[in-house]
Amino acid sequence: MVTDTDYMERALLVARRGCGRTAPNPLVGAVVVTPEGVVVGSAHHERSGEPHAEALALAAAGERARGSTLYCTLEPCCHHGRTGPCVDRIVAAGVARVVAAIEDPDPRVRGGGVRYLEAHDVDVSVGVRSAEARKLNRGFFTAMTERRPFIILKAATSLDGRMAAAPGRRTKLTSPPADRVAQMTRAEVDAIAVGSGTVLIDDPLLTAREVYRARPLVRAICDRRLRTPPSARVVATLENGPVVVLTTAAQLDSDRAARLTERGVHVRAFDGDDLVSGFRALREFEVNSLLLEGGAALQTAAWDADVVDAVHLYIAPVVLGSEGVPFLDGRQFTVADLENVEAFSCGPDTVIQGDVHRSH
Ligand code: AOF
Numbered sequence: 093m094v095t096d097t098d099y100m101e102r103a104l105l106v107a108r109r110g111c112g113r114t115a116p117n118p119l120v121g122a123v124v125v126t127p128e129g130v131v132v133g134s135a136h137h138e139r140s141g142e143p144h145a146e147a148l149a150l151a152a153a154g155e156r157a158r159g160s161t162l163y164c165t166l167e168p169c170c171h172h173g174r175t176g177p178c179v180d181r182i183v184a185a186g187v188a189r190v191v192a193a194i195e196d197p198d199p200r201v202r203g204g205g206v207r208y209l210e211a212h213d214v215d216v217s218v219g220v221r222s223a224e225a226r227k228l229n230r231g232f233f234t235a236m237t238e239r240r241p242f243i244i245l246k247a248a249t250s251l252d253g254r255m256a257a258a259p260g261r262r263t264k265l266t267s268p269p270a271d272r273v274a275q276m277t278r279a280e281v282d283a284i285a286v287g288s289g290t291v292l293i294d295d296p297l298l299t300a301r302e303v304y305r306a307r308p309l310v311r312a313i314c315d316r317r318l319r320t321p322p323s324a325r326v327v328a329t330l331e332n333g334p335v336v337v338l339t340t341a342a343q344l345d346s347d348r349a350a351r352l353t354e355r356g357v358h359v360r361a362f363d364g365d366d367l368v369s370g371f372r373a374l375r376e377f378e379v380n381s382l383l384l385e386g387g388a389a390l391q392t393a394a395w396d397a398d399v400v401d402a403v404h405l406y407i408a409p410v411v412l413g414s415e416g417v418p419f420l421d422g423r424q425f426t427v428a429d430l431e432n433v434e435a436f437s438c439g440p441d442t443v444i445q446g447d448v449h450r451s452h
């Protein structure tokens with residue numbers, strides 16, 4: 093017997109085909125199934141501004157959608173956005189039943205799709221595979237509910253929890269296999285962020301390399317004092333993705349801001365004492381998820397601001413000693429603070445990935 097859960101898993105699989113392309117919109121999959129259990133339409137949302145998964149799946153099903161069940165990984169929309177409400181199409185197609193994995197957190201929807209369908213005699217169930225559906229779109233959910241991106245803090249440390257041998261000294265800790273895993277994460281997120289100290293010390297490119305990315309990666313620099321040199325490598329590689337320098341309002345009129353802007357860098361102001369306002373400013377660049385790569389000061393500030401949603405730790409089998417720079421400036425942190433932990437070996441290194449447990 094094929095169950096609702098089986099069809100929803102299929103819809104989730106289909107939704108993943110849009111991976112890395114849909115931001116700021118969600119990944120959505122939809123499957124149309126006749127009362128006999130035949131799949132007559134199946135589709136995913138391909139890119140923001142293009143047709144929704146439900147509309148595409150119903151179009152594929154045509155007349156066969158009448159009396160069918162529609163499985164969708166997100167509650168169908170009921171707003172007049174760029175593509176028109178899916179609920180109207182569902183009713184017009186004569187769908188008898190809708191099974192949605194989870195309520196849409198978009199304030200324009202939030203249960204409105206379900207209410208509309210029920211008012212038009214469509215039977216609706218919400219909650220099948222909801223945890224997977226939420227995970228699939230965790231950036232979208234965080235952006236909708238908290239108005240900031242989902243933030244992954246990435247750090248490489250020694251066995252004794254040090255990130256560098258001494259402050260301001262670049263210390264290579266991880267092996268090439270571990271670096272490849274880190275590149276895969278860069279391929280999945282919408283943006284990467286570093287502090288200006290990291291730009292000055294490491295002069296990184298902040299691009300996704302040796303991995304496929306469907307869209308350019310937004311590269312953000314938190315730079316209250318506007319120290320980013322216009323000669324930085326990140327500025328010289330704008331074809332790899334936009335560069336956004338987040339600074340304070342006082343710096344906006346400076347010559348340095350003008351020079352960066354001339355080179356095509358987006359200079360934006362944020363409240364320098366409120367890091368979250370900086371991350372919020374990135375919504376202009378359609379950023380739902382962000383990888384926070386360094387340095388130590390920026391990571392500690394994000395941790396203290398309670399906006400770190402997940403931690404990716406790369407632990408190298410070396411000891412740097414007490415002169416080294418401690419992870420999170422020595423703040424109390426153990427893997428027990430994380431949920432859904434995955435740990436694996438990568439060459440000589442150990443990678444630990446987990447979500448930050450929040451009581452609120
Ligand atoms: C999508 N694809 O398959 C579904 C979405 O900008 P619009 O008009 O396309 O509307 C985007 C909103 O539509 C989005 O925030 C979500 O609430 C809803 N559902 N969006 O891009 C889809 N089903």
Ligand code: ZN
Binds near residue numbers: 144168179
């Ligand atoms: Zn829709």
